Amino acid sequence: MSYKPAEALRKLNLIFYHGIDLSTIKPIFVSRMPRHKVTGAAHKATIKSARCLNNDIVICKTSLQNLKLDKEGEIANYYAPESDTILYNALKERLRAYDNKPAKAFAEPFYKPKADGTPGPLVKKVKVYEKSTLNVAVQQNTAVADNDSMVRVDVFHIKGHGYYLVPIYIADTLKKELPNKAIVAYKPYADWPVMDDSNFIFSLYPNDLIKFEHKNSVKFAKVNKESSLAETFSSKSEFVYYKTSNITTGAIGIITNDNTYVVKGLGVKRLSNLEKYQVDVLGNYTKVKKEIRRSFR
Numbered sequence: 001m002s003y004k005p006a007e008a009l010r011k012l013n014l015i016f017y018h019g020i021d022l023s024t025i026k027p028i029f030v031s032r033m034p035r036h037k038v039t040g041a042a043h044k045a046t047i048k049s050a051r052c053l054n055n056d057i058v059i060c061k062t063s064l065q066n067l068k069l070d071k072e073g074e075i076a077n078y079y080a081p082e083s084d085t086i087l088y089n090a091l092k093e094r095l096r097a098y099d100n101k102p103a104k105a106f107a108e109p110f111y112k113p114k115a116d117g118t119p120g121p122l123v124k125k126v127k128v129y130e131k132s133t134l135n136v137a138v139q140q141n142t143a144v145a146d147n148d149s150m151v152r153v154d155v156f157h158i159k160g161h162g163y164y165l166v167p168i169y170i171a172d173t174l175k176k177e178l179p180n181k182a183i184v185a186y187k188p189y190a191d192w193p194v195m196d197d198s199n200f201i202f203s204l205y206p207n208d209l210i211k212f213e214h215k216n217s218v219k220f221a222k223v224n225k226e227s228s229l230a231e232t233f234s235s236k237s238e239f240v241y242y243k244t245s246n247i248t249t250g251a252i253g254i255i256t257n258d259n260t261y262v263v264k265g266l267g268v269k270r271l272s273n274l275e276k277y278q279v280d281v282l283g284n285y286t287k288v289k290k291e292i293r294r295s296f297r
Helices: 005-018 085-097 170-174
Strands: 048-054 057-063 110-113 119-123 125-131 136-138 143-145 150-158 162-169 200-204 209-222 232-246 251-255 261-267 271-279 285-287
Touching: 085 110, 150 170, 150 232, 150 271, 162 170, 162 271, 200 271, 232 261
Parallel strands: none
Antiparallel strands: 048 057, 048 143, 057 125, 110 119, 136 143, 150 162, 150 200, 209 232, 209 261, 209 271, 232 251, 251 261, 271 285
């Protein structure tokens, strides 16, 4: 299938009314703005303490409205409750009083009670611990910034081995050098191979136009389940927009030009060819040649 269903219908109409040869028609693509903006976890307000960094566990401060009681009736992931039992117990009681609904429980300012029961200092945030992966050390290794948002994915190609993806997170923008370890499906980060910049071909940001060629066939599923379009269609080669990458599976998420069909997990190791394109404001597209890998500093 060379074009998406809606696009194919438009071309058939052109043929019917004007007698145009389908093979001479070049598809027009919606011009979308690739998302290059870097915002999120690398912001100073979300840099976490590393003094208790151990086995990917980090300490950070969170708003009271993010607190929740677990099945045992304790505040989930609360750090060192024994260090201030008066505060901890008061927070638990407030959550219980509002049926474990933190947004309602802490809609009004919360003051830490004094030993005599009178209101003490205002409390807005408390320390919690959490499991975090692929942290990046910052501030002379005294803190870490969580990789909770992927800025882009850098695509490498090694002849005889295929395509590799190196995820670039917001936290990586704080580093002097870009990461070079490429995703291996269902393997821990320690087992990911290191890429050489000589094999870099281009970076992909959300909404970049790409063209893939698959060794077999890729099944697309329709976005709107209520639409009258066919549930699926399959294709070995398509122009699509890149959306996301999955570091667990090593696959990318893509969507068709008209937003009607998606593939949530397109494994790049099964691709025989992958190209990136630029789209101008009129919808015309041109192939991107090999890029220079750019850092953020």
